[in-house]
Amino acid sequence: MNAWLSRVTDTLTRIPGLTSHQRTFLAEALAEPGRYLLVHRDPVDLPATHAHALLFCGTGLFALRFAEGVPAELDEIHRDVEARFGRLQFGREKLVPHDVQLVLLVPAGIGVRVDGRFAVAGPGELDRVIRARQRHLRPTRVQAIANTVAHQSAREYDLLEFEEAAQGAADPALLDRSEVLAPQRNTALQRPFQHWMTFLDPEQEILVARNYTGPARLTGPAGTGKTVVALHRMARQARRSTGRQLYTTFVKTLANCQETYFRRLAPGTESRVQFAGLHAWALDFLAQRIAAPKLDPHGADRVFSRVWERARADFEDIEPRASYWREEIDRVIKGREIDDLDVYQRADRYGRNGVRLGDDRRADVWHKLYVPYVSEMRERGISDYSDVIAIALAEIRNEPLPEPYDAVVVDEVQDITLAGLRLAHAIAGGNGSSPLLLLGDGQQQVYAGGWRMAEAGIDLRGRGEILRVNYRNRRRVWENAAGIDAVNELGDFDDAPGVPLRDADVTLPDGVVRIWRGPDQYLEAALVDGIRGCGKPLSDIAVLTRTRHEAGRLAGALEAVGIATLPLEDYDGTPRAAVKVGAVHRAKGLDFAAVFHPTWPAGADSRTGAGRERAELAERQKLVAITRARDYAWIGIRDDRPEIQRGR
Ligand SMILES: Nc1ncnc2c1ncn2[C@@H]1O[C@H](COP(=O)(O)OP(=O)(O)OP(=O)(O)O)[C@@H](O)[C@H]1O
Structure with a gap:
């Protein structure tokens, strides 16, 4: 001894x-x-x-x-x-x-x-x-x-x-x-x-312990601890009862990562506290109830491409990009459970008013895009993500869950579709006293479209809380992100303007922001240099791009020089000596010591029509990318103009 x-x-x-x-x-x-x-x-x-x-x-x-x-x-x-x-x-x-x-x-x-x-x-x-x-x-x-x-x-x-x-x-x-x-x-x-597992800001702690008698919402700019508060609420609840709880979101990566953190916060709760992307939850639920639909996103892409090729001539004068019209189907028509042309013609296309579609144009969308797409999907017996939500919603409305959840937390609610929100509400019981907690920030919306809370039939009745102290970003990182003109006409989705990032209080000093400007062809080399010189371990670095395609290109370039990478979609919060690479959509809610974000100069798109919507979305994506960085942000701006014009 x-x-x-x-x-x-x-x-x-x-x-x-x-x-x-x-x-x-x-x-x-x-x-x-x-x-x-x-x-x-x-x-x-x-x-x-x-x-x-x-x-x-x-x-x-x-x-x-x-x-x-x-x-x-x-x-x-x-x-x-x-x-x-x-x-x-x-x-x-x-x-x-x-x-x-x-x-x-x-x-x-x-x-x-x-x-x-x-x-x-x-x-x-x-x-x-x-x-x-x-x-x-x-x-x-x-x-x-x-x-x-x-x-x-x-x-x-x-x-x-x-x-x-x-x-x-x-x-x-x-x-x-x-x-x-x-x-x-x-x-x-x-x-x-x-x-934060043991210590919280007093304002956060009050919200952890607050009891709500119905759906509630937690908003606040990036990095203010919305998720941290929600995880603690779940841990506290798990201490008090053996009931089931669900944390869900549209972003699969986020559910996986938060699960890793939560298991450390509240071990032993695996069998009753569930973390699942909303689509995964819906597929699982349907498999138990009836049969899981055949989800085939690539098949859906091919079907839409064919439909688009036949119809594009009728739409290109308004907006030539197929993705815009695909989003119209996904986020507006299906996303808002619209199944009738009449309803579509009367609907407010929230978040999409850059392009005004009159009755005739909407009839074109309906008859030339939506109906052929849906028919061909049906013929092939395949479903897209929106279908999965719709089928689950129909099933749960027909027969609600026999065993209620103690809590249902929906993170990044600003990016969920209206149908998705209604499904989450139904999972929580679907009434005015449902234990539903919504976390979100309109400034961080990275998908098109939108909705209003009242449309979802959710009455928050004063159960809305705001967090304002940013705990994630060091001051310089925050300053850069706060300077981005990320607007969202939908505010915080409940007819309130929402608190912008620039109004947050920052707790951490210092930080580093590096801006690189140069022609696209030098991007890879600059990125490699930046990663090698940033002084952070590979396990805590992320490269966040605007598109999946670009993520693939840059991951390839890093691998080619011996820098290990991990696709963001495979990341679950477990530390691994590899740079995480993925589209910014996959990085929502997460953070890293250093973030590398290649982008384009602001204002490259026009300030009208779909170009304006795209530009606003791009600014919000940039804000999300940069606010993922705790200490170090690298922003690579593609600029092919001659050097003298770039002001070097
Ligand atoms: N009280 C705290 N003390 C120390 N660190 C904290 C505290 N609260 C939050 N953090 C840190 O800030 C980070 C951001 O918290 P969290 O992800 O909950 O914010 P959020 O508001 O959900 O952010 P976002 O909207 O950007 O996803 C956490 O990962 C954690 O590192």
Whole structure:
């Protein structure tokens, strides 16, 4: 036994009322210096609603309770623990009380089913549970928390004191272990998401704990912690009940990444807290109910191309790009559940009023594009993404879910279609008291079209919250992004203007923005130089492009010079030494230490018609790309004019 452990054992022996089995557990809790333990003064007559001990260490905060099964007073124990930690605040950092992990300490041979409300440790397992928590609290912060809680709970708990010498003791066994762990810890400390797992801005924390009696919405500019708040709400709920929860979004990557973070925040909840793109959820639901439709996006592309080739002459005078008309079908007609020409002719084409379509033009769209497209898709027996949402919506309306969700969170709601929003609402129960939480920011809309909240039949009735403190972007990065003229006539989708990024408060200083200007043919070389010179690890770099095609081109160029890449669609938040490359649409909601964004000079498109819509969309995409960068943003502006004109 090393010197530290013998001191721990001595101290524990002096506490009256503890059994030897309990002492062994508590000694394990104190397996290394830097951990602090508060032990209840009356372990024999411990109130049923209290923990036996509270443990503070670098990997997290714990409440320890000896048990032989799940205590009947589990909720009360949680409440008591949270009350003890709930008032701790360090400047603008409020401790998140539900992040204190309750651990049931059970005798050997007792099996307790873990469901995310608590962790379980048998003899010899506690140290592993403590290390697995993966919080990274600074030693001084751990000590400060321990002292404050000890002071506030002095009537019930005693802080075990050990001689100072123990901290600096040259204990070879301990030194070996910390040396081994140091590199891992340092890497982990660089990951920004650790901090918000235990500490939140007081304004965020209020929203985590706020109860809503119906659908609610959280808005605010990029990087203000909307998702962080939602994840904490889900974690808190998961502590309190064993009901199901769903986090969904139109962007598959985002659901995968947030799932990775959430599993660290609230381990053991896999079976009941689900993360899924809305299409994946719908396909799964349909497979269980009737049969999953045959989703074939490439087949749908081919069908539309054929239809377009036959009809293009009738539309090119308004807008020659096929993608514009495809979006008209996807985001306006199908996206808003329009199944009748009359309704289409009367519909407000939100977000698309750059191109005004009169009745005749809409009839053309209907008869020459929409109807032939739908007919051919039907003949082939294939579906596109909008069909999947439509079929799921019809099915759930016909027969609602038998088992309701405790919470349904929709992230990046500004990019969902109206039909998608209605489906999410239906999943949450489809009524005025549904536990639906919508997160979004109109300034970050990167897909065409739009809707109004009232059309979705969702009444937010004052349950709208705004976050304003940006925690992601360093000041220079934020300044650059805030200067982008990213407007959205739809505001925050509920007839309110929305808070623009420039009105956010920024917390992090410094940051780097590099602008490269040059001919397209030099883009690859400039990008390679930029990546090599940015000083960030490959695992924390992303190249975000406007199109998938361009992502493919640039990924190829990086691979060719030996820089490993990972398509953004395959990224799930797990660190890997490869540059993430993908279209900006796939990067929504995520962040990276450095972001490289190739773009074109603003104003390349005309300021009328579809060109204006495209230009506005491009500005919003640029804003999304740059606000993904925490420390370093590289903006590559293609400019083929002679050098003298570029002002070099
Ligand atoms: N209280 C906090 N303390 C420290 N970091 C925080 C805090 N809140 C958020 N962050 C950091 O800011 C980042 C942005 O948070 P989050 O993704 O929740 O913002 P968002 O409002 O959803 O952003 P966006 O709209 O751009 O997707 C997080 O990844 C995290 O690193």
